Amino acid sequence: MIAYILRRIVLAIPVMIGILFLTFLLSRLIPGDPCRAMLGEKATQAVCDAFVERTGLNQPIPVQFAYYFGRAVTGDLGESLRFGRPVTDMLMERLPVTVELALLSLLVATFVGMTLGVVAAYWQNSPIDAITMVFANLGVSVPIFVLGLLAAYLFAVAFKDTPFALPPSGRLQPGLIVKTIPEAWGMEDLGGLPRTLLDFLSQMYVVNGILTLNWKVASDAARHLILPVFVLATVPMSIIARMTRSSLLEVMTLDYMRTARAKGLNERHVVFRHAMRNSLLPVVTVVGLSLGGLLSGAVLTETIFGLTGVGRTLFDAITSRDYIVIQGFTLAIAFIYVFVNLLVDLSYAVLDPRIRLS
Amino acid sequence: MTATTASPTLTVKVVQRKHRTLWGDAWIQFRRNRLAVFGLIVLVALILAVAAGPYVYRVDPKHIDIMASGEAPSSTHPFGTDDLGRDLLARNLYGGRISLAVGFAAMLIAMTFGTTVGLLSGFVPRLDNFLMRFTDMMFALPQLPLLLVISSLLQDTLRRSLGQELGAFLLVVTVIGMFGWMPTSRIVRGSVLSIKRKEYVEAAVNVGARDNSIMMRHILPNVFGSIIVAATLEIAAAILTESTLSFLGLGFPSDVPTWGRLLYEGKDFLTTMPWISFFPGLLISLTILAINFMGDGLRDALDPRQRQ
Numbered sequence: 001m002i003a004y005i006l007r008r009i010v011l012a013i014p015v016m017i018g019i020l021f022l023t024f025l026l027s028r029l030i031p032g033d034p035c036r037a038m039l040g041e042k043a044t045q046a047v048c049d050a051f052v053e054r055t056g057l058n059q060p061i062p063v064q065f066a067y068y069f070g071r072a073v074t075g076d077l078g079e080s081l082r083f084g085r086p087v088t089d090m091l092m093e094r095l096p097v098t099v100e101l102a103l104l105s106l107l108v109a110t111f112v113g114m115t116l117g118v119v120a121a122y123w124q125n126s127p128i129d130a131i132t133m134v135f136a137n138l139g140v141s142v143p144i145f146v147l148g149l150l151a152a153y154l155f156a157v158a159f160k161d162t163p164f165a166l167p168p169s170g171r172l173q174p175g176l177i178v179k180t181i182p183e184a185w186g187m188e189d190l191g192g193l194p195r196t197l198l199d200f201l202s203q204m205y206v207v208n209g210i211l212t213l214n215w216k217v218a219s220d221a222a223r224h225l226i227l228p229v230f231v232l233a234t235v236p237m238s239i240i241a242r243m244t245r246s247s248l249l250e251v252m253t254l255d256y257m258r259t260a261r262a263k264g265l266n267e268r269h270v271v272f273r274h275a276m277r278n279s280l281l282p283v284v285t286v287v288g289l290s291l292g293g294l295l296s297g298a299v300l301t302e303t304i305f306g307l308t309g310v311g312r313t314l315f316d317a318i319t320s321r322d323y324i325v326i327q328g329f330t331l332a333i334a335f336i337y338v339f340v341n342l343l344v345d346l347s348y349a350v351l352d353p354r355i356r357l358s
Numbered sequence: 359m360t361a362t363t364a365s366p367t368l369t370v371k372v373v374q375r376k377h378r379t380l381w382g383d384a385w386i387q388f389r390r391n392r393l394a395v396f397g398l399i400v401l402v403a404l405i406l407a408v409a410a411g412p413y414v415y416r417v418d419p420k421h422i423d424i425m426a427s428g429e430a431p432s433s434t435h436p437f438g439t440d441d442l443g444r445d446l447l448a449r450n451l452y453g454g455r456i457s458l459a460v461g462f463a464a465m466l467i468a469m470t471f472g473t474t475v476g477l478l479s480g481f482v483p484r485l486d487n488f489l490m491r492f493t494d495m496m497f498a499l500p501q502l503p504l505l506l507v508i509s510s511l512l513q514d515t516l517r518r519s520l521g522q523e524l525g526a527f528l529l530v531v532t533v534i535g536m537f538g539w540m541p542t543s544r545i546v547r548g549s550v551l552s553i554k555r556k557e558y559v560e561a562a563v564n565v566g567a568r569d570n571s572i573m574m575r576h577i578l579p580n581v582f583g584s585i586i587v588a589a590t591l592e593i594a595a596a597i598l599t600e601s602t603l604s605f606l607g608l609g610f611p612s613d614v615p616t617w618g619r620l621l622y623e624g625k626d627f628l629t630t631m632p633w634i635s636f637f638p639g640l641l642i643s644l645t646i647l648a649i650n651f652m653g654d655g656l657r658d659a660l661d662p663r664q665r666q
């Protein structure tokens with residue numbers, strides 16, 4: 001197993017270097033004078049010269065790449081042209097929003113999707129099965145943004161002034177003040193890694209509200225997340241439901257199921273104890289694979305529902321041509337994506353004895 | 359000579375078994391799948407509608423009529439009008455052409471590239487490792503963010519040199535194709551590797567067939583089934599991606615009303631004119647649903663192991 005893990009990690013390295021190179025190339029694709037494009041039209045010649053010198057733009061391309069590589073590896077992603085803030089700081093502020101959204105969506109998708117899949121398989125060919133599968137097919141066919149607009153229209157416009165109304169954008173109702181966790185716990189002089197971690201968690205308002213016992217914040221943040229989470233969860237939910245159903249049905253045709261029935265176990269025990277366990281592996285695969293899709297979907301969901309996460313920030317940077325932020329955020333998203341895929345690969349090793357022992 | 363005895367007519371009943379082909383069998387199998395047939399009918403209807411529609415429904419999609427702005431669907435404007443009074447049925451029909459064309463064109467690019475990479479990888483062992491690692495890397499990249507970044511960086515240059523519509527079309531089709539070929543190359547490689555070991559390929563090698571003819575005459579036709587399934591699903595994926603790009607304002611310019619673009623324009627009028635977004639949303643969803651059903655049906659029909 002250790003050989004397998006090491007092999008996976010080693011294989012991820014060329015991909016990461018490829019990503020670094022690709023994001024580096026992005027800055028070559030910018031039309032026109034790179035300095036003016038990066039610093040804006042009103043940059044003076046002196047400022048431009050300093051910029052070229054500092055970023056090494058007057059060096060040969062391989063040397064430039066080495067510079068870029070060195071800075072990226074040490075966590076220096078430059079400063080936003082629009083906000084004048086370090087990109088790394090922006091990332092630490094917005095990443096938690098996306099992580100919270102994506103993880104909640106994955107949780108909902110896995111739980112609801114597996115339940116639906118088991119229900120559909122248990123009552124195979126019944127109306128319940130048919131309805132579930134029709135919805136699963138719709139779920140993968142209706143684009144996220146159509147669903148998002150539909151949900152926003154239904155819950156914010158059509159159901160306005162009813163108990164079903166839900167906020168279509170933002171993270172909290174105006175006027176609600178959120179303290180960071182260190183503030184609320186009176187640990188403001190905390191530093192180092194624990195501080196970074198707590199600040200990161202503070203940006204996840206639901207987590208923050210629960211940890212600081214501020215129920216108003218927790219419940220309001222959760223209310224704002226209902227629509228985005230369900231919209232983002234729909235695609236993986238549908239795929240997980242279909243996968244669970246077909247995997248469970250396949251396992252149920254195997255010989256040991258007949259044996260289990262023949263020795264007199266009741267049907268529920270047969271399905272949940274004997275079949276479920278062996279049908280789970282393909283489902284885990286799908287859950288893992290959907291994590292990547294969730295990151296892409298987050299760009300859309302955040303844009304529609306006005307959540308200032310990584311996706312929304314990248315999109316805003318693209319429309320306002322904030323190239324440094326584009327470069328930094330693309331790099332960060334790609335790295336997270338590779339890292340998540342690596343984790344998923346490693347989890348197979350733990351779950352599948354065929355990989356673990358080979 | 360009057361020997362005219364009626365010769366007994368001999369009727370031979372020739373029982374001829376109807377000739378069956380691979381594709382005939384596949385069609386019979388396909389027809390049994392009701393959802394797949396439904397998908398095919400819907401898709402053909404949609405293609406006919408966008409191809410012939412503008413000739414039947416002769417309303418200029420670009421005609422601005424401020425007096426008729428924001429009208430709800432009615433008999434004069436079946437899909438209503440937008441904020442500038444443009445007829446939305448005409449815009450949806452016209453835009454559908456581009457949305458569907460993007461789907462097919464991007465699919466062709468992805469299929470050509472994917473099939474080439476897959477064939478080479480399966481057939482030339484020296485290239486296999488490199489090509490598959492490259493495929494893995496492309497898989498490991500987050501698609502949507504990169505698509506957004508690349509098209510935003512290139513769109514100005516391309517539109518300036520090739521014109522608004524053509525430049526945007528080529529850009530969108532190329533970037534979508536570039537990120538869509540990986541599943542095909544993996545499928546083709548897998549099929550090639552398994553077919554390569556079949557006896558009839560060995561026989562062809564033994565009678566002295568050259569590599570080229572083995573690849574083109576013996577292997578490619580047998581991989582064709584999987585390619586068609588992958589191609590079908592790729593059309594749906596490409597249409598989805600195009601509409602996503604346009605929805606974010608990064609696909610086609612404002613005077614090219616693809617379905618995604620129409621949604622983008624309608625999203626600010628959700629409360630006052632929901633019909634602007636409703637119809638393109640419905641059309642995109644319906645197209646993708648139909649193609650997905652067809653893809654599932656084709657997969658079952660072209661896989662002999664699934665035959666009953």
